[in-house]
Amino acid sequence: MQMNRAGITEKLKEILVSASDDTETAEKCGEETKLQTELGLSSVDMLYMVIAIEETFDIRFDDVTVTSFETFGDVVTYIENKLK
């Protein structure tokens, strides 16, 4: 799957918006937005997000733990590298 960073960012926002009840999630998501403290994701939410990303982008996360990603941008970078 070929996708640029902007495309990945939009898809990731969609994933988070559909899983969240917070209508402002999309606006909150920026490169430096902290997943746990600013978006309020718990460790289980993070794992759930990884599952959704795997299905959406058809990639497999290897050796990823809940503390592997601190910011929204970290996740985008990881997906970007996986899609290369």
Place this chain on the structure above:
Amino acid sequence: MKNDKAKKSKLFDIKYLFFDFVRLTAAPGLLWFRPKKIYENEAAKKKIKGKAILIANHVGVVDPLYLMLVIWYRRHRFICKSELMESGAGKFWLSLFRCIPIDKDNASFSTVRRIVDALKDGELVSMFPEGQVHTQSDKPSAFKSGMILMSVQSGAPIIPVYVKPRKHFYNRITAVIGEPFSVTDMYGERPKFSEIDEAAKLLHEKEMKLMELSNKR
């Protein structure tokens, strides 16, 4: 119980050699320690077939043995905290029992995948969602929601069990078995973050009801 693709486990399986050996040698003890079982309702009486997640309150280190006595007809894959399997005797014995270690503070996705794979393979995964031994009271503390994620991913029902703490070691144990709970039936295949937490709270409430049932008998 909705569990269409229930896989039949083999009578002999080399992976479970040690587990089966322990079950066979401990069988005479079953006569004395056989648990008194109480069922929440008729649906709870059905034998557990195929993939399922068994959850229970955690009041002591022997709780896994109690669960093995309560659901004696199935082989269990227990989830345990990773510290127990880091080295030494713990690693040796728990590996023989095919326990799956999980880092409670920094769970890896490969561990979740391993548990989900075991479930999809038709295994019974047993865990203690309180996350630690809770001895302050008979009431179970709040449940962690990891089990909900595993249930959603595998489609396995969650079966709550309440094991009543014994007063003396020679007493028989009393266990209350609840009706299977299907997360996907209630919230669909893609629940929201808040629904995952809600499902964990619902199961905790259910566990409290099972505790009340155990006190009435």
